[in-house]
Amino acid sequence: MCGIAGYFSKDLNHQLEGTLQSAIKTLAKRGPDSQQTKILSPQVGFAHARLSIIDTSSIANQPMTDDSGRFTIIFNGEIFNFRELKEKFLEDLKFNSTSDTEVLLNLFIRMGKDCLQHLNGFFAFAVFDNQKDEIFLARDRVGIKPLHVYNDDKILLFASELKAILQFPIKKELDYNTLALYLQLNYVPGTNSMLKNIQKLQPGSFAVINSKGNFSTEKFYSIPYEPGKRIAENEISYDDAKATLRKLVEESVQRRLVSDVPLGSFLSGGIDSSIITSCAAKNLSQLNTFSIGFKDEPYFDETKYANLVAKKFGTNHTVFSVSNDEMFANIFSILDYIDEPFADSSAIAVYILSQKTREKVTVALSGDGGDELFAGYNKHNAELRARRKNATNFLMQAGLPFFKMLPKSRHSKFGNLFRQLTRYSEGLQLSAAERYWRWCSFSSQTEAVGLLKNKNAISEQELENRKRFVLDAVKDEGELNDILFADTQMVLPNDMLTKVDFMSMANSLEVRVPLLDYTVVDFAFSLPVSYKIDSTIGKKILKDAFRNELPDELFNRSKHGFEVPLLKWMQTGLRSLIENELLEKKFVEQQNIFDVNEIEKVKRKLFTNDPGDVHATLWGLLVFQYWYKKYLS
Numbered sequence: 001m002c003g004i005a006g007y008f009s010k011d012l013n014h015q016l017e018g019t020l021q022s023a024i025k026t027l028a029k030r031g032p033d034s035q036q037t038k039i040l041s042p043q044v045g046f047a048h049a050r051l052s053i054i055d056t057s058s059i060a061n062q063p064m065t066d067d068s069g070r071f072t073i074i075f076n077g078e079i080f081n082f083r084e085l086k087e088k089f090l091e092d093l094k095f096n097s098t099s100d101t102e103v104l105l106n107l108f109i110r111m112g113k114d115c116l117q118h119l120n121g122f123f124a125f126a127v128f129d130n131q132k133d134e135i136f137l138a139r140d141r142v143g144i145k146p147l148h149v150y151n152d153d154k155i156l157l158f159a160s161e162l163k164a165i166l167q168f169p170i171k172k173e174l175d176y177n178t179l180a181l182y183l184q185l186n187y188v189p190g191t192n193s194m195l196k197n198i199q200k201l202q203p204g205s206f207a208v209i210n211s212k213g214n215f216s217t218e219k220f221y222s223i224p225y226e227p228g229k230r231i232a233e234n235e236i237s238y239d240d241a242k243a244t245l246r247k248l249v250e251e252s253v254q255r256r257l258v259s260d261v262p263l264g265s266f267l268s269g270g271i272d273s274s275i276i277t278s279c280a281a282k283n284l285s286q287l288n289t290f291s292i293g294f295k296d297e298p299y300f301d302e303t304k305y306a307n308l309v310a311k312k313f314g315t316n317h318t319v320f321s322v323s324n325d326e327m328f329a330n331i332f333s334i335l336d337y338i339d340e341p342f343a344d345s346s347a348i349a350v351y352i353l354s355q356k357t358r359e360k361v362t363v364a365l366s367g368d369g370g371d372e373l374f375a376g377y378n379k380h381n382a383e384l385r386a387r388r389k390n391a392t393n394f395l396m397q398a399g400l401p402f403f404k405m406l407p408k409s410r411h412s413k414f415g416n417l418f419r420q421l422t423r424y425s426e427g428l429q430l431s432a433a434e435r436y437w438r439w440c441s442f443s444s445q446t447e448a449v450g451l452l453k454n455k456n457a458i459s460e461q462e463l464e465n466r467k468r469f470v471l472d473a474v475k476d477e478g479e480l481n482d483i484l485f486a487d488t489q490m491v492l493p494n495d496m497l498t499k500v501d502f503m504s505m506a507n508s509l510e511v512r513v514p515l516l517d518y519t520v521v522d523f524a525f526s527l528p529v530s531y532k533i534d535s536t537i538g539k540k541i542l543k544d545a546f547r548n549e550l551p552d553e554l555f556n557r558s559k560h561g562f563e564v565p566l567l568k569w570m571q572t573g574l575r576s577l578i579e580n581e582l583l584e585k586k587f588v589e590q591q592n593i594f595d596v597n598e599i600e601k602v603k604r605k606l607f608t609n610d611p612g613d614v615h616a617t618l619w620g621l622l623v624f625q626y627w628y629k630k631y632l633s
Helices: 017-025 082-089 100-118 176-185 238-255 271-283 303-313 324-329 331-337 347-357 370-374 378-386 391-398 400-405 413-428 432-440 445-450 460-471 480-489 491-505 518-524 540-545 566-571 575-582 585-591 596-605 614-631
Strands: 002-009 034-039 044-050 071-079 121-129 134-139 148-151 155-159 198-200 205-209 215-219 263-266 288-294 316-322 363-365 510-512
Touching: 002 017, 002 071, 002 121, 017 034, 017 044, 044 071, 044 121, 071 100, 082 100, 100 121, 100 134, 176 445, 176 460, 176 614, 238 271, 238 518, 238 540, 263 271, 263 347, 271 303, 271 363, 271 370, 271 540, 288 303, 288 347, 303 316, 316 347, 324 331, 324 347, 324 566, 331 347, 331 614, 347 491, 370 480, 370 491, 370 518, 370 540, 378 391, 378 413, 378 432, 378 480, 391 400, 391 413, 400 413, 413 432, 432 460, 432 480, 460 480, 480 491, 491 510, 566 575, 566 614, 575 614, 585 596, 596 614
Parallel strands: 263 288, 263 363, 288 316, 363 510
Antiparallel strands: 002 044, 002 155, 034 044, 071 121, 121 134, 134 205, 148 155, 148 198, 205 215
């Protein structure tokens, strides 16, 4: 796991070697073991920050050039099947290292873009061909590793993180349409960035920068699922599907155990991480496992379940017990690392878990992806119910005016119930696609745009176009697999995987996600909805495939997502930041981005008995403001 950066200068008067060195220093936490730059031509420079995992010797450092001197690679990620690929396709070659990087480089030299079909791993990489004066870029199938690209008439830049790109002398212009979407979701969806001229390379895509600096992209992988398709149960029996899924997950975990440095597994006490731990423990003696416990939030503390799993499989288990004060103390470290607004508050817990895990190991396995593939979220159960034509849904719609009058808050039992009833009833009045977007959001589009001062900077047509990349997959006449497919296009790469990448890399920890092996993903989307969820259980087949392996106690309880106490913090420790600094009235006026009166309304709602999701809106605003002051003001 590493960080990469590079440039293609269309203006030969640019002197960029010093800037490239500054850029790679910003990625030092991604790669603390070595940071190197290499000027490859008058137009091209590559840089690499290395976290040594496979072949930790200096001979495996990057940028790495082949023996002919023609091709140079920089690579972030791991190719888990590199040994098999080496034996199958490259047995005639002599290698200088035992690294997967050298295998990937030679595979590209031999196959070009076709090598991508053979890779099992997660990656973002660039290869320069000095004979063609051409750069090839690629990103893994589901977007586990990030790759950002800046393009204007003078220069083309790419990097693992925006902070590296922002070291170069580029125009930094806010994209108001992106901001409007961010204010709804608390993260940036799709391929756009908060800044104009910066894009994310799509998951499962490659790009070519030719000798003239022209940039073109193409998909090499798409999940083999057609939205609106209904998958019949008779295509595969449930028992056969369970057996196949179990085999695929076990093989995926085994592939991800390759490492020349200490390796462990996150163990939250939930189903997904417990499955990964059970598979890993079969292949490793004394597997290291790590849990985070919440001293002040016993409702969300699942360490007792993690302990049951650890005991069953005899792992070397460590529990990090964290107080709310300790979480609060890490907020500014997280805000300092983030280089594009990202306001999923659960990142705070992931950051602390990564920080403490890194003290013990360099690589950790994680259960991410199970909810998106197998319908594990509450919204999936809600969507299943919403598609039924019954009296309950009719009554819920009729009760919406009443629900809206009730006090709503995530931080009280009844307040949260009223909040959920309101959101569900509102969703019943929307199309399946619009309901999906609304249930992914904290604020409606009207509310988000209403926070902005210059509403003319927003194009409703552009917002709709940007939402279409995910909403076109959600069909009224379709089924829940459409929703899961949409999750893999938006929520998974832009929220969940971004969170894990940001927070683990901030602590120089590599996190591997076995449930997102493409063999598991492809198989998941070949299964009928009834195998994944029914009226009583989500992730049905995943649970049943491993039910005999895990303690019974894991299956007889409701799912607990963790939420940091943002509302409490904003009313106490963060109050000064809101009122006197980042959202102080005079600063907001001078900034000229937000409607001051609307911001004041949001701030006042924080202290009412009907806060709803205002804490999430305010957190999104605070994260944006912190980012704005650091990078744009």
